[in-house]
Amino acid sequence: MKLEQVQVENTNQLLQDYQNQQEAICRFFHFKNEQSAFEARLQELKQHPIRRKELVGVMRQYMQKFATSEKIEQHLTELEQDAVAVVGGQQAGLLTGPLYSVNKAISVLLLAKEQREQLGVPVVPIFWVAGEDHDLDEINHTFYAAGNRLLKHTYVEEGRVKTMASATRLRLDEVEEWIEQLFKQFGETAYTKELLAYVLEVAQTSHTYTDFFVKLMNDLFKEQGLLYLDAADPAIRQYEAPYFKRLIEHVAEIATVVTKRERDLEEAGYGSPIGATENAANLFYVRDGERYLLTRHDGYFMNQSANVRFTKEQLMQLVDEEACLSNNVVTRPMMQEMVLPVLSFVGGAGELAYWATLKDGFEVLGLRVPIFTPRMNFTYVTRETASNLELIGLTAKEAIAGGISSKKEAFDAKVYDREAKEAIERAKQLLAEQYEVIQRHIEEHDLHVERVVKKNLAFHKEQFDFLMKQIEKDVRLKHDVAYRRFEQVEQELLPMGGFQERVYTPFPYLNQYGELFIRDLFTLSLKTSKLHQIIYL
Incomplete structure (x- = not known):
């Protein structure tokens, strides 16, 4: 395993400006992403009230069903005392979801370790699982490579009720079949039998999407001491x-200032990531595992689909009697800030966009937005891909920066049969000229066969085009091995035109390189950086 850190141009302007600490975007946050800010934030957190013993009691209760380690126990004990936290989070995808869930966890762990060394205080890594999310279509599938195609593999739920991921029960028979069918696509290796048996065993002891997700993630990162908190617990x-x-007490003020701040963000050229409105409650009402977004109207909190309407006092009472409220993208970061001593939040470009709307909302609650640290980007290069890159004449950096397309076009131009193309074009031109002669003849002799002539000409042109396509097909077949190299590299490094971390789960790599795949990553000289991390496996 080898590490290469490279600069790859970022196409997201907001993220690019934030990474370069441009004032145009930094003014939307309380802290810049620099070491002096971490020191200032640490001092601020000393005055931040956290109910530590009760919090850690809840976390211990939640995590007791997962495997533990010395590091996990150490971090829980430190959090109960005076530790601060680096936090990241993600939806509970099947087989951990796309690789960016794993990459985000790695980013959280690295930043926590670095800041522990820099600040000289305990800094613990926490993964906030968005188990309350109910858009199951985002998490019920993965993709796999089949030849030169990328196929979607979906686990289909019974019915279409959108319950929260932590409330949606998995049907064991269907999940086992989904897993087995997917592993067949990975191919047989020395690790397949044991890895498949392990995943099936985890599935058998998992009741929901979130159970399945956290058990797999915990087994990957327990030795590094990653802690978990499920927002739907x-x-x-x-x-x-x-x-x-x-939040209920200040809901109107939060909605007003967030809506205004989002307009400011749009005027600055960064878009409107939330679509905030001044009548939003920015809270969900939860009933039987389903979430209903509340709005405010005439002094009431309401949702017509759920046929519910509450006064502020009724909602306050419900909070005491039932765990029936859930946060949305606006209030989740604020809740996280009230629950945890957050030194820094690690997130992607999408999260950065909506966090940029929240500064004034935090201030309404007497809070400040913690340091936002962009998660790191990783690309994993298999031995087959490395070999094909060398044969093509591309570096991994050039490939993920989009160089595959231009290299393939150059190869097309090199092997393309231009003589055949030119000969066929000349023949088509001669044919068109002769048909013009025929057309003039029938007009002069008042013959009514123009439609037949046009149809006949079109037929011959189609035959020439068909001939050219057959020649191109034969050329392609002649150079099939070279074209397959391009396809393999593109499919591995830029599936669907984007980074692999947005498409594949880590399990094809675990299947190929074994359970030490993740452990070995931490033996590399990884450090938090805006550089793209290329890992040669």
Whole structure:
């Protein structure tokens, strides 16, 4: 395993400006992403009230069903005392979801370790699982490579009720079949039998999407001590009751300032990531595992689909009696800030966009936005891909920067049969000229066969085009091995035109390189950086 850190141009302007610490975007945050900000934030957190013993009690209760380690126990003990946290989060995707879930966890772990060394205080890594999310179509599938095609492999739920991921029960028979069919596509290696048996065993002891997700993630990162918190866990939502009341009390002010701040963001050229409105409650009402977004109207919190309407006082009472509220993209970061001593939040470009709208909303609650650290980007290069890159004459950096297309076009131009193309074009031109002679003849002799002539000409042109396509097909077949190299590299490094971390799960790589795949990553000289991390496996 070898590491190469390279500069890859970022196409997301907001993220690019933030990474370069441009004032145009940094003014939307309380802290810049620099070491002096971490030192200032640490001092600020000393005054930040956290109910530590109760919080860690909830986290221990949640994590007791997962495998533990010395590092996990150390981090829980430190959090109970005076530790601060680096936090990242993600939806509960099947087989951990796309690789960026794993890459985000690595980013959280690296930043926590670095800041522990820099600040000289305990800094613990926490993964905030978005188990309350109910858009199951985003998490119920993965992709795999089949020849030169990329195929989607979907686990289909019974019915279409959109319950939260942590409330959606997995059907064991269907999940096992989904897993087995997917592993067949990975191919047989020395690790396949054991890895498949392990994943099936985890599935058998998992009741929901979130169970399955956290058990797999925990086994990957338990030795590094990554902690987990499920936003949909009834115990954590009960713990959050006073914070929900605080949000309810200030809901109108939060909606107003977030809506205004989003307009400012749009005027600055960064778009409107949330679509905020001043009548939003920015809270969901939860009933039987389903979430209903509340809006405010005439002094009431309401949702017509759920046929519910609450006064502020009724909602406050419900918070005490039931764990029935859930956060949206606006209030989730605020809740996270009230629950945890957040030194820094690690997120992607999408999260950065909506966090940029929240500064004034945090201030309404007497809070400040923690340091936002962009997650790192990784590309994993298999031995086959490395070999094909060398034969093509491309570096991995050039390939992920889009160089595959131009190299393939140059190869096309090199092998293309231009003589055949030119000969066929000349023949088509001669044919058109002769048909013009025929056309003039029938007009002069008042013959009514123009449609037949046009149809006949079109037929011959189609035959010439067909001939050219057959020649191209034969050329392609002649150079099939070379074209397959291009396809393999493109499919591995830029599937669907984007980074591999947005498409593949880590399991094809675990299948190929074994369970030490993740452990070995931490033996590399990885450090938090805006550079793209290329890992040669």
